[in-house]
Amino acid sequence: MDVRAQIVMVFNLDKCIGCHTCSISCKNIWTDRQGAEYMWWNNVETKPGVGYPSQWEDQERFKGGWVVDGKKLKLKAMGKGPTLASMFFQPNMPRIEDYYEPFDFDYGNLAGAKESKDQPVAEAFSQISGKKIEEIQGGPNWDDDLSGSQVYAAKDLNLKDKKVIESYDSMFMQYLPRICNHCLNPACVASCPSRALYKRGEDGIVLVDQEVCKGWRFCTSACPYKKVYYNWNTGKAEKCIFCYPRVETGQCNACAHSCVGRIRYVGVLLYDADAVEAAALKGDAELVEAHRDVILDPRDPEVCRMARENGISDQWLDAAVASPVYALVKEFRVALPLHPEFRTLPMAYYIPSLSPVLSTWGDTHKLLEHGMIPALETLRVPIGYLASLLSGGNEGIIEEALKKLIALRVQMRAENLRLPADPALLKEAGLDEAAAKKLYRLFTVAGYNERNVIPPQQREEQDPERRKQEAGFGILKKTRGGAK
């Protein structure tokens, strides 16, 4: 057992309001610069939809992630042959039009235009080429809220029956915020010929070393989530850094901080690094369970002992116990990995969403029979759709999670109105009253510091005295003569 700690995010899709505030906070701080304009380390997608880059889930095209080759894992895009062949050309990498051509407007013309016969406007131009764009053709959220549903939502690979979105009886939409998953088995890291990518030992954050990266772009292709981007200005790959400068100093990630829907939870998970590969070899339907088994119980004395041996501090172990992420992923089993079948063991987790009851649409709109709190069978979002996204097709795992949410609602309604509760329903959903209370609190009144339990990082290993003495912590990076 090789006990490791990682700082991890959970997204409650049932609460996501699709507002994209997270995307902007990330953009403002990290990618508001030339070469990174088109990058959205954090983005939010409407589901059903094709997302960003368009149809990123289509690994037949993009060849991201891992596949099981006999009893071993293999990067889908790479054997020995293709690696050399694609050194200077990444055939599977998304093109700029799969992302979008970043645009801007000639705003200065509004104050600057000469007198004319018609009203001046600010025309669009490309942020890459500087050339005028007559018609904007794409953006990072082009199919927002079912925009162009017949073109985009209909192409969602998770949607088996395209008719679903055409009819008011069955139409649905939800949101899917995405960051880098900081996987346990990151394909990007494995793919890098320069070994520029690495997973930080102390917190599991996956980074691209900007000094080592040679811009081969294997990582961009290998990541099945398309969360490693190529900066055309610096010629290097860049990606979500889990806001390590913030997290290291006890601040929450900018995206989670700004999540006004309060859907995000940040906390520590302990896992067994020795168990990762075996878990990734399981069949699609068993992957979620295998993934859960890799995560270790921070209350287990043996786990703690091994963790300390690996240099994990008591403060991190305390944080792991208080971790809302552990509660949601492991204890309550409601938070699930996105597309586990890509086999990277993603360390971002999603709680599936409830949805309105179905209806029948004849001359009038008629809701299906349902109770005060609708039961699972009457909901709009096909279980298969959610299973395709979050459980490698295992519908039982989705049903288990949704039943918990429903039972919780029924229980709390009874408490709120002082009506008799039905303990059987809770039990059937795998909850008891204490568990329901804890889950309820996490979903509702839990404040910022309960939703985000950021462990303190100890930085005194890094020559603190010298750094403290130097003017400005790193401004004087190089002494005369260029020595570090």
Next chain:
Amino acid sequence: MSHDRIKDDCSAHNRQWEELYRNRAQYDKVVRSTHGVNCTGGCSWMVHVKDGIVGWELQANDYPQFDGTIPNHEPRGCTRGISFSWYLYSPLRVKHPYLRGALLDRWTEAKKLFADPVEAWASIVENPESRASYTGQRGMGGFRRGDWETATEIIAASSIYTAKKHGPDRVVGFSPIPAMSMISYAAGSRFLQLFGGVALSFYDWYCDLPPASPQVWGEQTDVNESADWYNASYIVLCGSNVPMTRTPDAHYLTEARYRGTKVVVMSPDYSMASKFADAWLPVEQGHDGAFWMALNHVILKEFYAERQVPFFEEYVTRYTDFPFLVELTPDVDKAPGAWRQGELLRAARFERSASLEHAEWCLCVADKSGEVRVPNGSLGSRWSKQEGNWNLDMKDVVDGAEIDPALTFLGQETRKVLFRFEGEKDALREVPVRRVATADGEIVVTTVFDLLMAQFGVSRGLSGDYPHGYDSDLPFTPKWQEKHTGIDAETLVKIAREWGENGEQSRGRNMIIIGAGVNHWYHNDLIYRAAITALILTGSVGRNGAGLAHYVGQEKVAPLSPWTSIAMAQDWVKGSRLQNTPTFWYMHSDQWRYDRNFVDYFKPETGDKMPMHAADFNAKAVRLGWLPFAPHFNANPLELLKQAKAEGCGDDDATRSWLVDRLKSGKTRFAVEDPDAPGNSPKVWFIWRGNAISASAKGHEFFLKHVLGAPNSSATAKEVAKGQVQDIVWHEKAPEAKVDLVVDLNFRMDTSTLYSDIVLPAATWYEKSDLNTTDMHSFVNCMDAAVPPSWESKSDWKIFSMIAKKVSELAATHLPTPVKDVIAAPLLHDTPGEIAQRTVQDWKLGECEPVPGKTMPNLAIVERDYVNLYNRFLSLGPGIGHLGSHGNYYDADDEHEKLLRELPNRSWNGKSFVDLADEKVVADVILSLAPETNGELAHRAYRNLEKRVGKPLAQIADGAREIRVKWEDVTQKPRRVINSPIWSGLVNGGRPYSPFTLNVEHLVPWRTLSGRQSLYLDHPYYREFHEGLPTFKGKLNPALLDETEGETGLVLNFLTPHGKWGIHSTYSDNLRMLTLSRGGQAVWLNHLDAAGAGIEDNEQIEVYNANGVVVCRSIVSSRIPRGAAVMYHAPERTLNIKKSKKSGKRGGVHNSLSRIRLKPTLMLGGYAQFSYYFNYWGPTGVNRDSYVVVRKLK
């Protein structure tokens, strides 16, 4: 992954490159501020500054907690707010003063000829060619960078010129909702009120004012803070898309669901909010009222008729007008034996109560024995000399005896009463009655409740044209509503039963979150009243977790009283020139000329002496003192008063009589009767904090044409009012370019800026200090400067003080001594003026004498001191000591004294005043003098109220008396307000604010005729339109709107709901938002509608009607209902807009397709809750009953 790619060594040496991103994340300081945008967020933000530049913003997360059982507020703030930092340094920023090139040329030429700026201005505007040289270029580019000196000189010269030549009431200003940056708002309004200019209203103009709230509650709007949603156990969203438009509050909705709250979403499209619904009901847009009417039918039948719920009965008996008596009158003309709904019965009709003061305004109930009694709390007792009876006790005002009122006369006599419903056969329905003896004979009365039962079609075994069951297609059954809503009757019954059960089980914790999707229809008041009825019937108003949570544009200036005093300069001049904008622009942008008689689409029973055109109706409303109108008269008010003096009027009373005589004889006329006369239009128009020419301008193309004279208006409507209007003078050619000068203070080049003459660079929200409140939460937030104003920009407060200074300089020559001015102000709500007109009598028709403040407007004579205008602007005036609002008042002279000691002083004319030069001082003044942030003043205000009410109230302020909130406090963290009688909700003990809890818990009356929640509106005009009781009227018939006449293509209902990527037009031009959406103006279409017109996703389309043309791109989606085109409010016409094939000109903006239609029943006045107040009463700028043609741009 092989373990060698985990890097355990985190030493600086091994991973030194990581400093790269650490450096990017570092910053020098963090400053708390907020966004002064027209939304209700009121979010506290931490602005990160690095190297003197604003880097980014993140939400504050230090809001004080409630009581721990309710989720807290962090992190408030949405995708729009977090994009704001983009604006500061973008090329869209207005960095310097700009002037229209031709205007600057004319000015330079004129200044060579005339040293005096006022004479120079006269030479330009009095020469038609010279004037047209710049007005004709509005919006066509050609700005030139100017300087502050020139810009303010032109502005001051034009203002002084206008005051002298035409009157100060031709200088007008528009700025939206104050609450989000109330001092910035006050900057312009204070200048205008000192000048004698006009402040234009916003809430009614945006159509965000729900007139049903004044109608039912006598309250402009009062709503739950969003945290209180969490207390509701059944929530219906109706015309409100919470995640999209109340983004920072949405978590309370999602979180309430985990508490087991059922969520029903009524929305014609599968909206963002629908995602959170348990039940989504795609109710036909504009017909939500039919759903609520039928729901009420089920509630009345199952929870009132078949079974009685004691909680409900007690509630409606005490808190509503249900037990009040209504007189029935024979109506033999209509049908033999038919009776008609009459007035609410008055105490004046009975000998025992006739001598009560204001007996005509005291209403009656019957006790269980059938005796007529006069309970406490009617409006008469609010204004009587005898204090202490204005409360909700069921006690007889005459003898103080307890009353056990009868809710119904069922089981006694009946009469057949006529009920009329739009699009349905007349119904004669039996109603239980009693005969009672009055001083002038026996009459037949019933109760409001009995009428309500009959109106809703619940027979209770009575005969007549009642529906036989839920399946009978008669008003207002579940079956009946199917054809209007598209919702199955069975589904409706299910929801209705749940609604009733939840109301019963939770003791009134049903909530309706309602908004623009409903409130922007012509008959919005009816839809709202239907919904409010459902709340009232389940005891769900005035409780936590209950009520009508109306959210659209409803921002709340929490420290209202001192703010009003400063903003309207009432510390110097009592009497303000306040204008309801819908009628103002209806007349001045000449939209009335294109509007046909309203009786074509909104028909009264007899039209008894009622004008048939909205313009005529408005003229009547102005002369009877129902609504204001600026300019007031067809003459300069300053000149009129000079003339009065010359003709021997020695005092104000004599002057008033002189003016009344002139009005009566027609020597002087109200300007509203001739809005197209050259002298009767606005001349100088200030715009600040808003987008008055585009996002706010209903009928934008009519504005371009008539107000601005901009050459590219695409309006093609016909002038159908010719020959239809009676009282309004018709000019054969409608004027164009009515306004001499348009001044816009802005930080971005938006559409209004583009069409203005002078653009002044305004500081952004990260560059100035201000106060921010909202009713979505109960905290006071600061706006504060993270960096100084960039480039040449200045705060609004500074800019208007510069303009004021220039005006005073020029006044030394032109208006050197104080002059008299007269304000014609309507009869006001919350004053005795609201009981001025017991019946409608028109002095012009000889029905009565013109008496100011009774049968016509108040005529307030005030003094203008232009030379000291600047001094006054920057000095806290002596009138600040006496404050109040909503009919409450308190003295604060001692607090004022303290402020004089604590704050910087300014001295002039030998006196010292608090110096208001610094906005932070203004903030301190407001906070120090508001009961919401000064516990002692709260205590005083309750003390005063308890005298009137006759019940102990001062204890409500207990525990808060020591609280004083100051500017420094709100820069540290958001501070919660305290209980104040200015507002109807209570917030002590960590309790979320819910409106009317003061009324329910402390028996303070609502400010209505009955003092109760009013479901029966007995004004004769309401009965004329069959709107006395809640009813249903559908969307206006497109054939009568003159918008798409003769068009055969794809004709769609044009909807402009609030959108995801902007707060109105702000942020809609922000690159962040453009990138996350479709990069510019777009219209959403249903996929089948689009296919029928050969339109694919993201194609250029042209959308047009008689009002104008829009060119934009299509978004085709199955989530949009057939028959509707959705254009989210509000884009700008400044971004990448193509030329229209139809007009040959640049395509317009959403408001190019809209125009104003005024509902006359909202123009009444002088009658209880139907009395004017700024942003409280008046017709609203409805815009949903509108139709467009959509085609490919080819």
